[in-house]
Amino acid sequence: MNYQHYRATTLGRTLQDTLDEMMERGDITKKIANLVLLRYDKSISTALKDHGTSNMSFTAERLETFRCCDNVWTLILKDAEFREDQHSLKVDVVKIVACLGTDNGNE
Amino acid sequence: MAKILPTDGIWIPESCSFPEDVMIDMMEGLFRDVPNLTHKEYLALADLQSRWMAKLANRQPESNPLPPKPKKRKKIAPKKQDQPVEEKGSEVDIYDVDDNEMVNNRIYIPRLRSAWRARYFNIMMRAFVIKRGLLNKHINWQILDKIMAAPDAEGQAELQAFVDKVVAGQEM
Numbered sequence: 721m722n723y724q725h726y727r728a729t730t731l732g733r734t735l736q737d738t739l740d741e742m743m744e745r746g747d748i749t750k751k752i753a754n755l756v757l758l759r760y761d762k763s764i765s766t767a768l769k770d771h772g773t774s775n776m777s778f779t780a781e782r783l784e785t786f787r788c789c790d791n792v793w794t795l796i797l798k799d800a801e802f803r804e805d806q807h808s809l810k811v812d813v814v815k816i817v818a819c820l821g822t823d824n825g826n827e
Numbered sequence: 828m829a830k831i832l833p834t835d836g837i838w839i840p841e842s843c844s845f846p847e848d849v850m851i852d853m854m855e856g857l858f859r860d861v862p863n864l865t866h867k868e869y870l871a872l873a874d875l876q877s878r879w880m881a882k883l884a885n886r887q888p889e890s891n892p893l894p895p896k897p898k899k900r901k902k903i904a905p906k907k908q909d910q911p912v913e914e915k916g917s918e919v920d921i922y923d924v925d926d927n928e929m930v931n932n933r934i935y936i937p938r939l940r941s942a943w944r945a946r947y948f949n950i951m952m953r954a955f956v957i958k959r960g961l962l963n964k965h966i967n968w969q970i971l972d973k974i975m976a977a978p979d980a981e982g983q984a985e986l987q988a989f990v991d992k993v994v995a996g997q998e999m
Contacts, residue, residue, distance in 0.1 A: 731846050734882040738875060748871045755861060756853070756875065763853040771848050774839045804839070 722761040723819055735760055769821075778802040780814070793818040846883055850876060926955035934986065936975065943975045948983045950990050956997075965993045 726732050739756060742748040781799035788794075795816040802809040854876060858864070864872070924930060935947040956962060970989050974982040 730886055731849060731883065734886050735879055738879045738882055742871065742875060742878070747874065748868070752861075752868055752871065756857065756872070759853050759856045759860065760849070763856060764849050766852055767845060767848045771841050771845060774841055776839075 722758070722765055724757075724761055725817060725819075726761065726764045727757065729764075731764070732760065774804070776802045776804045778814075784813075791820050846880075850879065921954055921957050924954045926953065926958065928954050930954050930957070932957055936971065939971070940975070946975065946979070946982070948974070948979075948986050950983070950987050952990055952994060956990070956994055961997050962990060962993060965989075 727736060736757070739748065739753040743750060743753055778797075778800055780797035780801070782797070783795060784798045785796040786794070793816070795818075797814040797816065798812070800811045800814045802811065854872065857872060858869075919930070921930065929951055930953070932950050932952050933947050934950055936943075936945065938945045970986070974985045974989075976982075977985060
């Protein structure tokens with residue numbers, strides 16, 4: 721299953737900005753732009769699956785909100801700390817959106 | 828433990844090549860899945876790739892906006908049912924008025940049952956009814972349940988009718 725929420729990443733936003741600019745100039749049609757975005761949804765899922773092998777652990781002071789709606793889990797963490805080896809990253813607020821990895825819901 | 832800052836140059840190794848991985852896969856997929864691309868569209872996609880990369884190079888990650896805080900619900904106090912407006916009138920000693928004079932008797936009914944609330948009803952009656960305590964032996968749970976379950980105006984009318992009936996029976 722391909723989700724559109726990766727369009728809100730820096731990678732997705734820059735792609736959309738570029739497509740908008742090219743459409744305004746008439747360099748690309750809306751139809752092609754939509755095809756590009758649909759393909760982007762698929763490609764980023766594939767890339768995360770194939771290339772995202774790093775692991776980080778994290779803890780949070782507080783789980784502010786958690787909810788599950790239509791098989792989409794949303795968690796908001798306050799004062800989280802991510803750790804990888806010798807490094808740590810403190811973040812005030814983290815929003816985690818977790819969806820099913822496959823169509824059949826086994827993963 | 829060192830703290831990672833966005834500008835300190837420390838990145839997760841895969842993250843550096845990740846955009847390129849996505850872009851290559853995306854372009855390959857587009858050229859494969861959309862076979863009828865015109866030459867112009869083909870060039871536009873190639874141009875898209877370079878423009879996208881250039882834009883990405885100058886863009887730092889942006890924080891997502893925080894979700895709006897849920898509005899606190901205002902506690903709305905339950906509306907109290909309007910009590911019958913107390914008539915402004917001077918109180919009189921019942922034994923100072925004539926027996927047949929009509930007086931307004933404010934009958935108070937306390938919260939004898941848990942479902943009730945304390946209420947009072949302004950009932951018009953002749954003074955002798957109060958002086959002789961004629962109502963006391965006629966008041967029963969049945970009439971109390973009936974008037975206390977009714978809205979104020981209706982309850983007052985029920986009690987007035989009951990009193991009138993009792994008084995009429997006494998006079999006969």
